[in-house]
Amino acid sequence: MTRNRRISAVAALALAALVTGTGAGFAATTTASATPVGTHAFPIAPAAATGTATAPTRSFHGALPAPTGPYAAGEDVIHLTDTSRPDPWVPSSGPRRLTVTMVYPAVPGTGTPAPYMTLAEAAGVLQRQKVPASSGVTPQSLSSVTTHAFDGARPQHGKHPLVVLSPAYENPRMTLTSLATDLASHGYVVALVGDTNGDSGETLADGRTPPCAICDDPALDFDSVATSRARDVSFTIDQLTHGTTAWRLAHLIDKRRIGMAGHSLGGAAAAATMIADPRVLAGVNMDGTFHPDPMPGQINRPFLMLGTAANTDWERPWAALGGYKKWLTVAGADHFSFSDLDLLHEEAGYPTPPLAPERAIVITREYVTAFFDQTLKGIDRPLLDGPSPNNPEVLFQP
Template identity: 35%
Template structure:
């Protein structure tokens, strides 16, 4: 019996060690939960626009009666789009800025990004402050303003690129940004209806990305062309804010990821596109076979490591850009960025950095660089304003690397 005493003591020691480690683990988890809960609700002000104009924002609900929606869950559904506009505005006296997302949009997006017990794993949308004023009056400094059309990345909505879009609007651009119905994770129509992503609207893990991607980019490209048609109608119709103020001879298209691929496809399909930008998007559609005849810029993140798919992508980009008229093609990347550094995720609390979907660059710095080069490109090709940023590397932005098309 006495010989068992040391063994029992050893068991007690092991039990105490186990309980101590368990307590430490519980404390670490509790501290992590507490940090996320506090951090996700702290007020975040998006980076300030750098232009002279205040920024207005409004929403449209447009239905293309000529087109059945192949992405919709019910056959025969007409293609319906929520389109947001950001524009140079007259600053309203005493007005508060618009919420990052309207209440129902924000609530549903928060729910989609909640873990157990309602814990937010990204920034709560009601804690993000914009610089836009809802339904503000269009600034009258210019008779006509250049127009941009924007498409977000797959699953995203344009509001998640507010930092980039507000800056362009503050410099005198009118931006119409499309929410891609049934491809965005969720959108809310003005009457309260909700449309979630469908299997037809998003590539799945078992899908052939090229085949399905080509189908979806065809739908998105027609969304942009439909939006162009709507803008022509608004511009020609008296009695609305845009009447004769949209300079559709100076129209550019840009987008992130899948939206970037869409911009290239539209610039191939429609001569109304005068210039386009692809922010870190894999090119799709028959533009790969036909090439481009319009000024075009590709801005990439710095993937690490750059595997075989990355090299294939680089070759595809180079092949497309070599079809662009001489001197009008631009291919660059931004050091220490990843795919989502082009979105507002870089400016607020998000776990994407832990997943290597946000790079080690300071998020606001990365967005500052993106804003500078996007505006420099459109300034040159829509406003005839040259920029030294497009001539090659600069000490102001050493993170930017140029590739020769």
């Protein structure tokens, strides 16, 4: 089993545990406790690997933390079709179709609360994790997570840098919502790009929500997945920077200032996109194995690596990166600390890693925002200069 396959298996257990907060149990597997460096397991119960994890008997009412910036977070969901290429995972389905969540700086008090995901996307998660109907869990319990984003909110005036976000393998784009809303509140336009047919489900323009077509492929080449996502991102940037046909608020985007961040395989996609697309001026990899490792000279623009303390898979990529770069590790974090999953898991009553999920989100937001402030806005952020007494968990690597 490859690194990313182990990560996917553990992520599946985490999501399954999350959405079964009313009492369904799941068996822990040995892969959840024996993952290699850089692919830390998410323990669904403090039981032995061969035991059964019993879900807590309490209702799940998930809520993400509120944004910390001066603006509210507006949200639109757009649908794009790339007629220049077929879908890479299901070519017979026609051209590549994408669902993208746009999060933007908005005027507080405008718009209506945005759902975490559509009912069909939530149902896709339930189906992917084989959650039994007897558990009593419905798509509403997942789709209704409080996001602090607002549909149709009135935008702030001016031009704002664009940051593209890419989630972990098999995870829907919404698992990076807490980061997206916070970036928007600090003056960024954010595009969360889903991997149609490559995750638990993205609701398309025609109302379909196709399941994952590649998640059970034991021979899947993760280099090809990262490359495909890079193509999706470049196409999305094309659409967002040429008029307002793709998105009614595209005039908010400063075309000269574009960055990208990703979690796990999404972090690999950020590097792959930077190699292929010079418009992406700065990148962030949050605890993802590179696919493939960049070669010297391929990435000479700013790059941040933010990950777990035990991650040594980054030594070769680090040496190959040119230009401004930072490698930060977070003590007590696990692989899912850099997304919404640990927090939602905690709210569902499950054990969490040594670093509290709320604290992990604070750290992720602060350092990712500081990095883009410095590299895209030209604002000096001393937070990136070295260790901070306010963030003792964050360690600066060579």
